[in-house]
Amino acid sequence: MILHPTVIANLLAVYISSGMVLYAVFYGVQILKHWDIQNGHELQLVLERKTYLISTILSYVFGLQLLSLFLFIFTADSLTPLFVGAMCAAGTLNVDAFGYPTLVLKIFSFILAGLWLVLNYADNQGYDYPLIKKKYLLLAFVAPFIILETILESAYFLSMEADVITSCCGSLFSSERVTGIGSEIASLPARPMMWVFYFTMACTLTSGIFFYLKNAGGYLFTVLSVLMFIISLISIVSFISLYIYELPTHHCPFCIIMEEYHYLGYLLYLLLFGAVVSGIGTGALIPFRRVESLQFMLGGFIRKLALASVILYAAFTALVTYEIVSSSLVISYEVVY
């Protein structure tokens, strides 16, 4: 194992998260089984006290979880000097078989953690814990992801060997290689992909604004925001990266976080992930608008979430467009990469 401070930080974060989540799930199960706000039995009152503590702990843990995705990418980027052939996080993640699976799982955990935080916030606004069972059900659903992520991330860091030659992102995300999802996305033609990106973004933003103003079509917006998230990730590999690097063959989605590109990648991913979490949160809370104790605030909160998602997606698009327009790269129509 490589005793780099970032590696230790990552492992610590993920172990603490898992430990706290397991502790919370234990009480969550009790709450799911015995919770009854009407009766005044001792167990109920104990659970009421406990949920206050657990919600607070989990808020911090899931907040940590959100940060740990970025910390993970940062770590992969910092470790590149140790591996021959790696020049960015893409290479470091390829050092053993666990790197990319860990990343995928971390992305899932990020979204689920964000969703839990939204649900928790809404639950805390009601005086009778209206969403408590849903909250702990979601926790039970999220917990296996976090545990699996911990296992994979441990395996990734612990089986890292310094004398491995890893692939450079140039070949991982090259349009030449037939195998691997990286090159499959990279070989998507750039111009058509641009059209798909902007068109879907326009639909998503319109749907979001419509929901904010008219309070209708919330579920459509949620679906669109998830779709937009996936399309944005694909677009980054397919054409956005080309403009940022000003290299017609460099599709890597990880080099954009480097200092030489002014850490642009972090900002782009922050906007994107923030947008999808608030978009999904919107859809997740819509069914509870009728709940009595949340009547006075939930409607407004959901609309604000939708607006936040719209603003984040818009900022993302603005940034991407700025990069494309100010880039000295010109993708000619005939050349298909």
Place this chain on the structure above:
Amino acid sequence: MKSSIKSDPVSTQTKNYTQEWNQPVQRLPKIILSLSLLILVFSMDRSYADEPITIKKTDRCPVCGMFVYKYPKWVAQIVFKDGTSYFYDGAKDMFKHIFDTSKYTPGKSAEAMKDIFVTDYYEVELIEAKSAFYVIGSDVLGPMGHELLPFKDQESAQEFLEDHKGKSIIRFQDVTPVIIESLDHRT
């Protein structure tokens, strides 16, 4: 990147000194002069170490996108006839560019290349790529993994091959896309 001495043929220079040559002056300074001229001539087409290479922090290898300034010992360079030049993080990527120029730099072709340089592994100075000796199959890894290691002469290439378990020494014209691919696929 111009050399400090213009590429005048030796004959022009010696013409200027013909008159002095025929003067009945001491022989010693002439011997020293001619010897210096000879040394200068023979060292002219070997190294460009005295010129500073200004690699900007933003210069990237067009093949893999790596920032070249991080790897000063491996720098390769191609200067095109229109004055533009590109830097690479190793001879391998340089050859990749040569073999498929329009892919990495649309609008340019291999015929438009004027000067090609690589960094001698032992001396760590830029040398002419076309006259260099490349060792492949050694255990020394460059930033891109398995590399062709350039040397300015056969002897240093041979010495390196023996020290680092190299497989063979090849010249510029011997390098083919197949060889490059085999370097990429070695683990």
Place this chain on the structure above:
Amino acid sequence: MIELRNVNKVFNAGNPSEFSALNSVNLLIEENQVTVLKGPSGSGKTTLLSIVGCMSRPSAGRVKLQGREITSLPERFLTDIRRKTFGFIFQQPNLIKGISVLDNVMLPAYPLGEKRSHLKIKAMKSLSELNIDNKAASKVEWLSGGEAQRASIVRALINDPHIIIADEPTAHLDTKLSNRFMEIIEKFKSQGKTVIITSHDPLVYESSMVDRVVNLRDGQIEG
């Protein structure tokens, strides 16, 4: 009206020093009445009072305040209700040393964010009703016992609460001041407020303005 249903309170549960302060208490406190909780020391009066006043939670059972269940409320809602519904008068005046009487009296209103000038007017009016407005700017250390008690009463009233809770209010007052205190309580009643007092002072529980006396012994209600 305040309703207590099967309220238990146990301290140090599970330890050898476990102590049951309240045991299956069922109680209904009517609006606009003066209710006195009477009993020897250790009978659970103060514990009961603190549960009624949202200052602690029972170990079991439910408490309803004007129809609204308060024992399961998350803390942030509870503080809001506590601040707006109750006014607390303690045995000791518990005024904060080092600041003036006026500042002490305005303290419970700060979290509500009212404009300071408005608050000051309200506080001065309250102080004058109890005849200590001339002491508004003085430091609390200089007040006499009775003046301090009156200042603490003004403090309890600053948010215009509906329910006044007083824990042994006459314990450190002489007869004259105790009578004065009961007159103030009568005024509360006429203003429509509900008053709950714990006391083992006969002057209090035998007073004519008391509507109901609840007897507590060993954590249970007698009779």
